Amino acid sequence: MxxxxxxxxxxxxxxxxxxxxxxxxxxxxxxxxxxxxxxxxxxxxxxxxxxxxxxxxxxxxxxxxxxxxxxxxxxxxxxxxxxxxxxxxxxxxxxxxxxxxxxxxxxxxxxxxxxxxxxxxxxxxxxxxxxxxxxxxxxxxxxxxxxxxFHEFAHALDFLDHSADGTPPLASREQLDNWIRVMTDHYDDLREDRCSVLRQYGATNPAEFFAVATEAFFEKPRSMQRKLPELYELLMRYFRQNPAKWSD
Ligand SMILES: [Zn+2]
Missing domain, CATH: 1.10.472.150 (Glucose-regulated metallo-peptidase M90, N-terminal domain)
Structure with a gap:
C-alpha cells in the first residue's frame, strides 16, 4: 500500500x-x-x-x-x-x-x-x-x-497470470468461458486453413495465437471485423478499444 x-x-x-x-x-x-x-x-x-x-x-x-x-x-x-x-x-x-x-x-x-x-x-x-x-x-x-x-507485449499480458496459454487475466468466469470458446474455435480454424487476416504463425500454439490476433486487431481491424467478427468483438471487449473506427 x-x-x-x-x-x-x-x-x-x-x-x-x-x-x-x-x-x-x-x-x-x-x-x-x-x-x-x-x-x-x-x-x-x-x-x-x-x-x-x-x-x-x-x-x-x-x-x-x-x-x-x-x-x-x-x-x-x-x-x-x-x-x-x-x-x-x-x-x-x-x-x-x-x-x-x-x-x-x-x-x-x-x-x-x-x-x-x-x-x-x-x-x-x-x-x-x-x-x-x-x-x-x-x-x-x-x-x-x-x-x-504489439506481439511481445501481448505475451506480457498473457504472462500476467503466470501461464503462457493465450489467456490473460479476465474479469469474470463468464468472460473466461467466452474467451476460451471463441479463441479455441478460431485457433482450430487457423490450424486447418490459411487465413487472410491472421498470420499463420498464430497456429503455433494458443499463446502465439493471442499475440498474432492482437497484432491483427490493431493493424487490420476492419478486415478482422468483417471476416472474423466474433474474434474482433472479443478483443474489442478485452482491450476496450475499437480500432476499426479509427480515422484514416
Ligand atoms: Zn510470440
Missing part, C-alpha cells in the same frame, strides 16, 4: 513536468497509428509512455545507441495495448533489451534461444528483447498485421 502511494506520487511528479516538445512530433512521425487516435488518447498515451520509459530498465545491446526517440517509440506501442484497460504498466516486465538488428540463428545472446531469425522475445519474468530494425519497420507499416512490439 505504502509502495503504491510512493509509486503514484513519483508518477505525478514526473507528469507535472511537461514532456520535451519534440516528443509529440516524434510520435506522429514514427507511429502512423498515433495520428488515428483521438486528441485525448494521444495525450494519455504520451503520459503513459513517459511513465513506462522511466520505470523500465533499458539496455542497449550489440552497440545500439539507445536514444529517447527509440525508447519513446517502443513505450508508446507497448502502452497502446493497455490504453483503456486496468493495468500497472506490465509490472512483470522489468527490463527491455534493444538490439540494433534482427538476430539470426547463428547468434547466441543472453536470454535468447537459438533458432530462426528473431524480431523479439518475451519470457515470463524475464526481459523483453526487441530488434530495433523490426520495431521500426513494423511501426512504419501500420496495416500489415505485423508489429513485434
Amino acid at each position: 505504502v509502495f503504491r502511494w510512493f509509486k503514484n506520487r513519483r508518477r505525478k511528479i514526473l507528469l507535472a513536468k511537461p514532456a520535451p516538445p519534440e516528443w509529440e512530433s516524434w510520435l506522429k512521425e514514427d507511429l502512423p497509428f498515433f495520428q488515428r487516435l483521438s486528441r485525448d488518447e494521444q495525450w494519455q498515451l504520451l503520459d503513459m509512455a513517459r511513465i513506462f520509459m522511466e520505470e523500465k530498465y533499458w539496455e542497449p545491446r550489440e552497440g545500439l545507441e539507445l536514444t529517447d526517440r527509440i525508447k519513446l517509440s517502443i513505450a508508446a506501442q507497448a502502452c497502446l495495448l493497455i490504453l483503456h484497460i486496468e493495468h500497472d504498466y506490465y509490472k512483470r516486465v522489468g527490463s527491455i533489451f534493444v538490439y540494433p538488428y534482427t538476430l539470426m540463428d547463428t547468434d547466441r545472446h543472453d536470454g535468447l534461444p537459438p533458432g530462426v531469425s528473431i524480431h523479439g522475445v518475451a519470457s515470463q519474468d524475464g526481459p523483453i528483447a526487441l530488434a530495433w530494425d523490426a520495431v521500426r519497420g513494423g511501426a512504419m507499416n501500420p496495416d500489415d498485421g505485423h508489429n513485434v512490439v
Whole structure:
C-alpha cells in the first residue's frame, strides 16, 4: 500500500513536468497509428509512455545507441495495448533489451534461444528483447498485421497470470468461458486453413495465437471485423478499444 502511494506520487511528479516538445512530433512521425487516435488518447498515451520509459530498465545491446526517440517509440506501442484497460504498466516486465538488428540463428545472446531469425522475445519474468530494425519497420507499416512490439507485449499480458496459454487475466468466469470458446474455435480454424487476416504463425500454439490476433486487431481491424467478427468483438471487449473506427 505504502509502495503504491510512493509509486503514484513519483508518477505525478514526473507528469507535472511537461514532456520535451519534440516528443509529440516524434510520435506522429514514427507511429502512423498515433495520428488515428483521438486528441485525448494521444495525450494519455504520451503520459503513459513517459511513465513506462522511466520505470523500465533499458539496455542497449550489440552497440545500439539507445536514444529517447527509440525508447519513446517502443513505450508508446507497448502502452497502446493497455490504453483503456486496468493495468500497472506490465509490472512483470522489468527490463527491455534493444538490439540494433534482427538476430539470426547463428547468434547466441543472453536470454535468447537459438533458432530462426528473431524480431523479439518475451519470457515470463524475464526481459523483453526487441530488434530495433523490426520495431521500426513494423511501426512504419501500420496495416500489415505485423508489429513485434504489439506481439511481445501481448505475451506480457498473457504472462500476467503466470501461464503462457493465450489467456490473460479476465474479469469474470463468464468472460473466461467466452474467451476460451471463441479463441479455441478460431485457433482450430487457423490450424486447418490459411487465413487472410491472421498470420499463420498464430497456429503455433494458443499463446502465439493471442499475440498474432492482437497484432491483427490493431493493424487490420476492419478486415478482422468483417471476416472474423466474433474474434474482433472479443478483443474489442478485452482491450476496450475499437480500432476499426479509427480515422484514416
Ligand atoms: Zn510470440
